[in-house]
Amino acid sequence: MAEQKTKETIPLWLAVAITVVVSIPFGVYLGKYNFPLWAAFIVWAEYFALGAQPSALKLIYPAFSYGAIITGASMFVTVLLAKVMDLNLALAISLFIFVAFIVYSMRWWKVLQAGSLPLFNGISMLLAIYFTGSFPAVGDALIDPWIAAAWTIVAGIFGGVLGWFNVTITFPRKV
Numbered sequence: 001m002a003e004q005k006t007k008e009t010i011p012l013w014l015a016v017a018i019t020v021v022v023s024i025p026f027g028v029y030l031g032k033y034n035f036p037l038w039a040a041f042i043v044w045a046e047y048f049a050l051g052a053q054p055s056a057l058k059l060i061y062p063a064f065s066y067g068a069i070i071t072g073a074s075m076f077v078t079v080l081l082a083k084v085m086d087l088n089l090a091l092a093i094s095l096f097i098f099v100a101f102i103v104y105s106m107r108w109w110k111v112l113q114a115g116s117l118p119l120f121n122g123i124s125m126l127l128a129i130y131f132t133g134s135f136p137a138v139g140d141a142l143i144d145p146w147i148a149a150a151w152t153i154v155a156g157i158f159g160g161v162l163g164w165f166n167v168t169i170t171f172p173r174k175v
Helices: 012-028 037-049 054-081 087-108 110-114 116-132 144-168
Strands: none
Touching: 012 037, 012 144, 037 054, 037 116, 037 144, 054 087, 054 110, 054 116, 054 144, 087 110, 087 116, 110 116, 116 144
């Protein structure tokens, strides 16, 4: 049986440029609530790496979110440990334990196995967003890690939407 081919009505290069321009207001005009677009773009790239189909979001969203939430918990524990030890030591201990747990827990959930790219990007994007302060922090060291995790997930969801939008505006048709 012959494989069905599709043709883009709008070429991908133009659709990508349009998608970038559409995303800019979300990273520039929302003040304290600007999305870290670089994190959203990471998930947009994951969308393409995992097949550029809406079904990819069934892997991306849970795996990315899990990585962000567990790493947010690590930052929370880091804050607690830093009350009784050096901050760098607290960070090293916490990240060691939590990253080891994340990787070990991959054996329990097929989504994490198939979605290892978004899982590890969830870890790295949480760390990047947290340490650069690219989230609407409230200034409470015990609450801010959780806000950073939530903001990382929001950026990831937006990135998935950008991936979907990017493919959709090519108006692919069967030929």
